[in-house]
Amino acid sequence: MTAQDAAGAATGQRSALSLVLRPIQGRLVFATILAATGTMLALVPLAGIAHVARLAWEHADTPMHPGSIFRGALVSLLAGVLLMLAGELLAHMADNRLTRDLRIEAARRLAQVPLGWFGARASGEVKQALQDDMATLHALSAHFCTAAGRAVGAIAFCALYLYASDWRMAAIASVPFVGFFLFLRHAMRASGANMQDFVARMGRINSAAVEFTTGVPVLKTFGGTRRVHAGYTAAVDGFAQAFTEFTRPLVASMAHAHAMIAPVTVLGVVLASGGLFIAWGWITPLDVLPFALLAPGACAPVLLLHTLLHDLQAAHGAAQRVRALLGIPLLDQAVPDRRQRPDGHAIRFEDVSFEYGTGHRALSGISFALEPGTVTALVGPSGAGKSTLARMLLRFSDPTGGRVLLGGVDLRNIDSAELYRHVGFVLQDVRLIRASVFDNIALGRPSASPQEVERAARAAHIHERILALPRGYDSVVGEDALFSGGEMQRVSIARAVLLDAPVLVLDEATASADAESEAAIQDALSRFARGRTVLVIAHRLDSVMHADRILVLDGGEIVEQGRHAGLLARGGLYARLWRQGRYDELVASDTGVEGSPSC
Ligand SMILES: Nc1ncnc2c1ncn2[C@@H]1O[C@H](COP(=O)(O)OP(=O)(O)OP(=O)(O)O)[C@@H](O)[C@H]1O
Known part of the structure; x- marks a missing residue:
């Protein structure tokens, strides 16, 4: 990264954070x-203590009445505590509003992003932004500003009071703080030189860990465990080496700084310089008291500021990810005055x-119609565009050219709830929540009665399996409802059955099923598909x-x-x-098509 890039990135980070915090900026400044x-x-x-001590020393022979000073000090202390409480309250209220608004905005955004965006990568991003990054931003808006305000207030008070008391003593008492910043800068420079290598090695260890965990089953099968293990060990060693190089100059300088x-x-420093100044007759021992009381008290706020600045960097990253989530390109929403109801459910690709986004053209010049009540199959070699085409009907994405019509209306002018009332789907990668x-x-019809849900589950051949679960239909997926791939497919078929949409998109519906499950799925689908308009993707031509x-x-x-016959001819x-595919042999041995959804 060049210096310019770094500066650009820093500006980008700053603006992401200030954009996220903008709605509560005024309140945060006030809280600070x-x-x-x-x-x-x-x-x-x-x-006040120093002042009373001075009075006692200077007027030792006259009786003292420090009551008003104590009262003033007490009022000041109480007022200070109340102001700090008010600042905390204000920051927490502002934070509450910010995180609530961000969460609602994120949920609204996610409801409008193309379904195609929700891949494995996206679910990780959503979790990171909605949970981890929101927690980081909460820490920033609720705690950072008031903590920084307290630290700056304490440092400012000490500096002002001490410089007003005796600028020479104050200047000497500042020397350790100047030394702290010099050592800190040295530490940053020294580690900065090794930073890129450190980050690169960290990235390598992450990739090696992913490769190690995701590749283990495959590599075990093919006997490559030792190789991947060696790769992981090398990445770990490399990281340990980079870590040592990164931290060695840092540790010494940071130890000196602290x-x-x-x-x-x-x-x-205060006592030594004070002693010297007293010996030279510049000050009295009493003049040293405020320095002995206040100067060491400034150490904790300075350290706190240092830690807070460190946290600020994490918040920059969090703000960038949250902004990225809120900036995912949306599908065009049906403008209310352009919104139309489809007339029937004939489908036409024009x-x-x-x-x-990569610029890769996955479909071109696709025109065809799906007549109501017919079954249309999409076949072709791997990567031909079958899934992309079928998912266009579900508005996973909008066409970059041409249009898709349902009941004579462009999908872009149909409200998404209306679209999914017409078009149901059973896809390869079943997602259960x-x-x-x-x-x-x-999920698609929360108002459904238990009888309707049970009827859908029976039609999908999953009712008996659900009853065998510890809490039946109340069992929670991922806790006491652990389904196989084929069973998950059947739950998703039950979902589609319950929605009862007249158009159905089936993508590799039996991909993750065992033989027994596949038969059950095929049977459920063939009954369900009867009389509907079906678009089915299949790799097995016989199906x-x-x-x-x-x-x-x-x-x-x-x-x-x-x-089929015409295409063969x-x-x-x-x-x-x-x-x-030697389908002739398969069909001859009667292992192929019975009960297929498409037939
Ligand atoms: N998210 C994506 N980003 C970029 N290119 C993609 C993406 N998904 C698919 N493609 C590309 O688009 C083309 C069509 O992919 P698609 O998955 O629609 O084909 P397919 O016929 O369904 O393949 P398969 O039968 O193997 O599932 C392929 O070249 C694929 O590499």
């Missing part, structure tokens, strides 16, 4: 001022093309050979379409895929 003023007032009694502002060091089995099935229409995709384009890509 309250905390700083409160701290200064709370320190007044210490100055020693400089240990209260005993500051007190020692010259649809689609490019992923950590809630009861009942809630998982009723869709009875479809009303088969679209053959290759390189993002429809290269052939028709019924044509001798093109479909016929080649059929031959390569």
Whole structure:
């Protein structure tokens, strides 16, 4: 990273943080001022003690009436504590509003992002931003400003009072603090030189850990455990080495820095210089008292400021991630006056093309219609664009060219709730939420009655399995409801059955099922698909050979379409895929298509 990049990144970080905090900025500034003023007032009694001591010394022979000084000190202390409390309260109220607003905004945003955004990467991002980063921002808005205010107030009070008392003593008492900053700067510079290597090695250890954990089953199967283990060990050793190089110059300088502002060091400097000044006749022993009382007390606030600045860096990162979450590009929402209700549920793709953000064109010139009550199958080699095409119907993303119509209306002009009332889906990567089995099935229709949910579960052949769970339908997924891949598929079929949408998108519906589960899934789907408009993706051609229409995709384009027999006779890509899959033999031995959803 060049210096310019670094400066740019720093500016970006700063603006992300100030943008996140902007709605409560005024209140935070006020809370900081309250905390700083409160701290200064709370320190007044210490100055009062020095003042009373001076009076007692200077007027030793006359009786003293320090009552008004004590009363003043007490009032000041109470006022200080009250101001600090008010600052804390204000900061916490502001924080409460900020985190509430951010969470609601994030939830609103997530409800509008394309479904295609929710991949494995995205769920990690959401968790990081909604939980960890929100906690960091809470710490910043609720605690950082008031803590910084208290620290600055204490340092300012000590500096002002001591410089006003005797600038020469104050200047000498400041020497350890100047030394602290010099050692700190040296430590930062020394570690900064090794920082890039440290970060790079840390990244390497993370990748090696992911490779190690995710690759273990595969590598065990193929006997490569030793190699991946060696890779992980090398990354760990590399990190340990970089850590040593990073911390060695840091540790010595930081130890010196902390020693400089240990209260005993500051007190020692105050007493030694005070003794010298007294010996030279510059000051009296009483003049040393405020320095002995206040100067060591400034050490803790200085250290606190240092720690707070460190925390601020973590908050910069958190603010950037939260801003990124709130800035995910949305699908166009149906503008209320353009919003239309579909007339029926015929589907038409008109010259649809689609490019992923990477610039990779996954679909081009796709035009076809799904007539109500028919089954259309999408087949083609891996990477042909089948999933991309099918998911376009669910608005995982919008086409970059052309349009998709439901009941004569562009999907972009249909409210998403209305769309999912018409189009149901059972996809390959089934996602169940950590809630009861009942809630998982009723996800799209929370008002469904227990009888309706049970009927859907029976239709999906999962009812008996649910009853066998410790708490039946109340069992919680991931706790006492641990489903196999095939069972999860059946729960998602029950979901779709309950929604009763007239159009159904099926993607690799039996991908994660064992043989017994697959039969149950096929049976459930074939009953459910009857009479509906179905768009099914299948890798196994024999499972869709009875479809009303088969679209053959290759390189993002429809290269052939028709019924099974016609496509075979044509001798093109479909016929080649059929031959390569030896489906003739499979069909002959009757292991293929019985009960297929598409038939
Ligand atoms: N999120 C993505 N970002 C970028 N490119 C993608 C993404 N998802 C898919 N692609 C690319 O788009 C093309 C079509 O992918 P798609 O998953 O639709 O094909 P498919 O026919 O369903 O493949 P398969 O049968 O292997 O599932 C492929 O080249 C793929 O690499």
